[in-house]
Amino acid sequence: MDITKRFDRLLGIYFYLQSKPLVKAQDLADKYEVSLRTIYRDIKALEHAGVPIMGEAGYGYSLMHTYKIQPINFTEQEALSFGVAEKLMEHYLDKEIGQHFTNALLKMKGVLRFTDKENVADLESKVLINKEKHFLNENVPAALATLFESMVKRKQIHLKYKSVESNSQERNIEVIGVFQEGQFWYFMAYCHLRHEVRQFRLDRIEEIRLIDLKHTQEFLPLQTYLSSNKKEELLETVRIWVSKDMSRYLHWERQFYGFKTEEEKDNGVEMLFHTSQLEHFARWFMMFADEAIIYEPQRLKDSVHHILQNAIGTFEDYALSQKNGGSIPKPRK
Incomplete structure (x- = not known):
């Protein structure tokens, strides 16, 4: 079992060295969760196997600039895409699939020209993905x-x-x-x-x-x-008017609420939606309601009106409670 683990680690280090212009021993130790001494031994084993590794302990390791796998070649633009792809996959995939993707990408990076490896490594340090949104349950990593x-x-x-x-x-x-x-x-x-x-x-x-x-x-x-x-979903047609200034801020979110078409009209933009979630739509509409009008359906108008009434009532209840020294009242429904 230990022999198999070491073989897999040596193969992984081999591809890792091919994927980057310079690799520090500590980075390898952290990646494979072993000691620095073990990494030094692994590097020596690869050298004895004929892999042309340059560098030394304490500085870093790299393969000879002319050493690469043939005959696969990537264009400069294809090579740069690797740097962005790995960042995106770290964000969108779960831990296990993400690790498999990273390992596969390392093998692909291994065949790049040395200058492309440098460019990809430089790009990776300049690309950050916002990880605040959780697409997956982190307690179930696989x-x-x-x-x-x-x-x-x-x-x-x-x-x-x-x-x-x-x-x-x-x-x-x-x-x-x-x-x-x-x-x-x-x-x-x-x-x-x-x-x-x-x-x-x-x-x-x-x-x-x-x-x-x-x-x-x-x-x-x-x-x-x-x-x-x-x-099978019962879709309702929603037609609203939004001011031009406000409409430009809706481009990123409107697709999640059934957006279909838009048309400039009356110094604003008329938008058409098909949705099965009027309640959700109403609460989204409230974000820009001061610069928008609902044409149809009536149920959406009623829903927005109901939310507004409850919001005003809750605010009034809170103000009265604070005036009388009471606790925070429950929201109206």
């Missing part, structure tokens, strides 16, 4: 990897899942496919608890494990189920 494995092996998954409407429930599922929409990862699966195909969200998984039971169902392509889901 969720995405488990879903992928289940699809490849056609094996069932035992899942502990917490939906918005109910407490955690355990069930066996057969995964059909995985997709990202809006700000979250989702997956479609046949649920043995409900005996139907259902949609799940990755960040609501509390426990997940592959079990030794084969799929019992034959599935159509994922897109078929996604299209079917959208047809």
